[in-house]
Amino acid sequence: MSNEFVARSLDEVRFWSRIMKEHSLFLKLGFRCEDTQLIQEANQFYTTFEAIENKANAFTIGTDPQTIKKFNEEVHIAVSYIWMFKRKVLGLILTCQLPGANNFPLLVDHVSREANYFRNRLTELNTGRLEPLPDAIIDENVFFLRIMADHAKFISHLLDPSERKLVDQANNFSQEFDQLLFQARDLDSMRPQSQTSPLLDQFLDQNRVSVTSLRDFKKTARELIEACRIKSIIHPLLADHVFREAERFLAIIDMFENSLTGKPAAPLQSLMLD
Template sequence: MANEFVARSLDEVRFWSRIMKEHSLFLKLGFRCEDTQLINEANQFYSVFESIENRANAFTVETDPHTIVRFNEEVHNAASHIWVFKRKVLGLILRCQLPGANNFPLLVDHVSREANYFRNRLTELNTGRLEPLPDAIIDENVFFLRIMADHAKFISHLLDPSERKLVDQANNFSHDFDQLLFQARDLESMRPQSQTTPLLDQFLDQNRVSVKALRDFKKTARDLIDACRVKSIIHPLLADHVFREAERFLHIIDMFETSLTGRPVSTLHSMFED
């Protein structure tokens, strides 16, 4: 159990610290040149999470669990601070105090939700109070389906309007994931009666199909952007960033499927590899 705690903690921190680091960069790129204080704060958060990422990569599953508990507490503190920063930025945008800046309000809200998710995961790990499987399946899917729906909207709005075919594809994904999110919230409001194995199994299967399709679309978009074959204002790192989050969601769905049914999933990839 101690090794599992260490492995799960390091997996979460390695993945999400990189995400938080990249959020700092994306927010900085969206600020105006005169927003020097916000730019400096973003740079500081970039350094903080880069350091956390490097330290997490230096630990192994053999690391003393007490060391990881203390590390998780430190990372939780950093995640809480970047959450506060993101909410501050959102407030400035919504009060029209950053006219001309290029961070969408929904994007800032989106990255703050991810920071909150990260710190909640660290709390769950340190306290050992993980959700029962049926609750975790619904809650994780509600969270990630909204993330995927947001990604589709961001891609649509950051592609050049002349990329009509890709914009249409992104809009179709946005609609698809909005519908999946509504279905997930219906299942959520029907619990605990809705938490039967057949319903949850179908829920995971249906979501997997759509997430795979979106993952493949993101990979294509990333490769086109890297090769300068598509017109957009999407940073290449952002294209890879959203691709990695879709991959993460697929891994989680596959792990839930295995835990729920006991059947191995052919596409299963361990989230806890060293």
């Protein structure tokens, strides 16, 4: 128990509780008007995670670690419930019980994976069993590379088909991140022999270049959507949502790079412990 535990816990909860809150909104927007029970559940989750986000923002680096540990346990329960809700929705979609709804099955699976990631992170923090650096580098990149590949696919399918150039760009990013994910899984299957500093350093450098390009593409798309300069059915908040997740991935890559090279680790961008 230390200030580091408090800082890392608040960073994770502040970032991911906002993501969970927004997932609730996006799922609700994809339901049919007659899906009143699902809409109500999504609204309840939105309220729950908004309250968690506000509570996390009220804590500081000086908050008692035991208070944060208890808070993490409460958040873990909420995240487990939204994970179950997402998997239930996925089951309904895949068994054709929501015909005409607008939530892609891959999108629902995607948001459930993020909930599971958040849940696991809370468990690791509270038990003090964080992965060794070489394992964390591979596992985090496998997770986030798949997230980035999914984002590119969602953008491609939510842009109007007449936006041919942007659709092509999104499809190219999808292919690029699929390849990076395959490479990451190859590195994963070769461990522990693959976990040398030179290989991991090159792995991070290569991913950083691609994630930076995708982040910049998302930033441009967000600005165009907000200015109503392109045709799509992408909610402006969704455009900002996927941009923030790319920023998060880049911050994690930089943190790993600093740890590998012995440089002081910079805080994640979402960390605000005033």
